[in-house]
Amino acid sequence: MNILTPQELADVMKEAAGDGFQSARCTEWAEGVKGLTSKQVWVNLSRESLRPAIQRLIDIHYPHVAVIAFADTGEQVDLIYHLYIYYGIPHEEVLITLTVSLDKTDLKIPTITDLIPGALTSEREKQEMLGIEVVGIPDGRRLFLPEDFPEGVYPWRKDESGIPSDMIKELWATGREGLPTCATCEAPPLAPASQGEPS
Amino acid sequence: MKTLEVKKPSGYTSQFGPAHPAFKEPVMFTLELEGERILKADFAPGQAHRGIEWMGMRRNCLQVVFLAERICGLCGITHALSFCRAVEQIAQIQPSNRAHYIRTIIAELERIHSHLLWAGVEAHQLGFDSAFYLALKVRENVLDLLEALTGSRVHYSVIQIGGVRRDITPEQCADIEKSLQFYDETYEKLVSIFLEDTSIKMRCRDTGVLTPELALKLCPVGPTARASGIRKDVRVDHPYAAYADLDIHPILPDEYTGEIRGDVYDRIVVRILELKQSIGIIRECIAKMPEEGDLLAIPKLGVLLAKLKAADGEAVGRHEAPRGEVMHYVRLTAGEEAPTAWKVKASSYSNYMAWIPMLEGDQIADIPVIVASIDPCISCTDRVAMVRGDHTELLTKDDLHRLSVERMRRIQAELSAG
């Protein structure tokens, strides 16, 4: 198995993504006395070219899906797929990050669990925490949120569909103003339900 | 390979958890059973989800370091180290090599005490309480050492963005060497008790098997993956901290047993051998630790806060936790103190999926053993969902307190009236 350099991998991703390809960059970071560098490839691509890119990676070396991260950037939601290849070969592992930006009006993304079953946990979490609809997900139930968590509320979203302020109960603020006398146990009203910005 | 011929599911569905003596943390399993055999298993985590990521996105980076450390009681350093490495890559802060070596030493000490606790808990699930007491007795030595080095037995608060907050003085190096010698002797005893005991072999051989092909597909990490033959260890594949200067290799069960079956016994083998490896790593780190080198790249916190506020970009910080790879994805935008995005991937996050194939086909007696064999680290919660009839009500800690006070008042009233 010949080991491709990060730049070659970026080109492979570019060619696999076709016209969905947006940008790619390679970064390095060295630590320790010997200063060996760890290699990362960051690729931005569109929703349609996600599966072909992953399929291409599977042909090179069966990738390990670490997690699908997220970022709520105002009117778009970025889904960031972290995949590792060349693990098992000392100091050769490359982290390939595929970022797909979905605008909030059309939050759909095809599933990759048929290619890599290990991604199911991450996809279910994105579905319940960000409100993204993963098309073709084999098991779309909620994973971390309880059954009685209100529908339509997506905790990681920073817009109006995020957690409303009346649901926030700052435990560190509970009972701070007047000290609660245990007899009545009525904790005094909360500090004004701010978004919890650090004062 | 145990083939499971699933007949007409004539069994009954039973629930294990969320509160069950086998799980020290709440996770709910719904199992379709036929007599003692498990036909189908499904699990529902999250009874202990505290919304750490949500809290993190409302704090500045210095606060998040110590919040991250309290995600898990056992692997505190892991989350702090991963988060700090991510933020350092964004803000381009390079800690000194001495700080890298101190970080590695503390991380490996944490691996020793985490593996020892896991061995004890696994023995307890097997009903072998003496091994539990022995493992925890032996673990006290490294906890006292860590308390002397970092000031606390569990949450060490040693790692800061840009380096470490405490130095390891030569006398402390001597203390470390003394406790490493203690662990050299007890290592033989642990191997004989955990790996050569007939009753443990009877219970753990060919229980909860995760075949190498399935392991490749479900992307487990850490000892769970290595026990099924996947050569994946972040310390070897990804050069970071002082691991790049040491020649270490991923531990696979065939080093001890000569074969790889991916069952619970192999996971015990991998974790016990990793104890020996950690002892070697710490010795090598102490020997090769560079003398000079400042502990913190930016000692003044005010300056650090300003630099972090100006930082912009995204990065991934990783570390090989005792249970597997921990990865923090952080994205900072200039001008905002709080991280725009912060995703924590704990090691058990990747290992959850592996429970299903392990459980199916085994017996009820194996459930606690298999569930504990991936060393799950779920965490605790502060609210209870109560089901009355079909109406589910959410009670928080204060409601529970109010209910108990009311009940006490009622009992006192009855007593005084009676």
Add this chain to the structure above:
Amino acid sequence: MNLNPLLLTVGGTLAMAAFGLFAGLSAMAVDRILAARMQARIGPPFRQPFLDMAKLMTKQNIIPANAVPWLFNGAPLVALAASISILLYLPMASFQFLPILNVYGDLVLIMYLLLLPALAMVIGGLSSGSPYATIGAQREMVTMIAYELPLAATVVAFAWKLSHAGLADPFSLATMAQTPIWSLVGPMGDIGVGLLLISMLMVVPGELGRIPFDAPEAETELAGGLLVEYSGRNLALFLLSLAVKTIVVGALIIALFFPYNLSGMVAIGNGLAARLADVGFFFVKLFVILFFSLSLVRISVARFRINQVVDVYWKIVGAISLIGLVLIMADSIIR
């Protein structure tokens, strides 16, 4: 002074019940303290089991909604009564008037009475209506069947040997007390009896539901299994029946294998001194048997799965007891 025999029996039974309860709880206390010390722990005070039982007696006795009340409440009583009744058939130390009901019963009856507490637990577990308890009950039945084989082999070996030696009532424990088995067999027979002793010692943890054979109420798997729904007085009765059963099993092994009395061997004169010496010697024998068959075993092995329990009892322990039986027979035929 020939007291009315009925009064004697009733008084004897009450005394024996009190003795059984007290000795049972003390055996539990000694077992817990020694197990703790061997695990480098301080362990509870000696009076801990007594405090536990007293506390359980005052605790609320909850009957689950979908349980069968009369079965649920009846089972513990049957279990305790059965355990105590076995005590009445066992000769202890050198008391002439023991066993109280000697003329009515023998080894076969004891084997059946030994089944009753376990059966009562099964009925209690099934009637409590919790899935854990039903699984626990199924496991208890399987464990019971498993350890019947070595038990039966031992009883058959003893009875056959005594009848072959021409003794009158081969199944009665009294005859076994007078003529110890060791004196009836030659060297090869001694090995046979030794094997039977080993198999009986391995039956003790299964009989009492202790690790490694405590699958029925496996704490980490079934959260208490059979006894999961029991609380308060009912739970106390079950635990007391287990405590008494500890003494019963210990006394049974002593009666079968070590019926010797100190006063017989070492002349301490007769009367009270000899009697006390015999009682002391009986307790020493009981302590040694329970230590090696119960306390040490339950902390040095892991818990077996239910199919492994059957494998161990049928293949390993069963084989040991059958070989012992064959050796005894071969010994008496050749000699």
Add this chain to the structure above:
Amino acid sequence: MSFPMVKELLGQLLKKPNTNPFPAAQLPPTITGFLEKVGKGEASISPPVPTPVKFRGTMTYNRETCIGCNLCIRVCPAHAIEQVEGEKKVRFYLGQCISCGQCTEICPKKCLELNEEFLTADADRYSKDLILG
């Protein structure tokens, strides 16, 4: 057929238990009774495991030298520090402090230290001795 645990257990039988019997070897009949006896000197509390040199216990706050710059509030991860209205001082809730010691490092006037006290259990999170300043 190997049972290595047996040798270990029998060896341990003769040695001293490993438990540190703080505060008492076994649970006394009543805690308050026991504490009264200790007060009267009839009973003694066996000491806890000694804490090492730089142990991170709870906070000590020197109210005079504090200038109310609120830098410590910015770095406290647990929101355990609160501004006192009307005064240039702060208030600490030790019930919520996680002893990370970050405020001791950022305080310009060095009026904050971590001491070695760890026996701070209390029934009420906001009891008097758990609030500084």
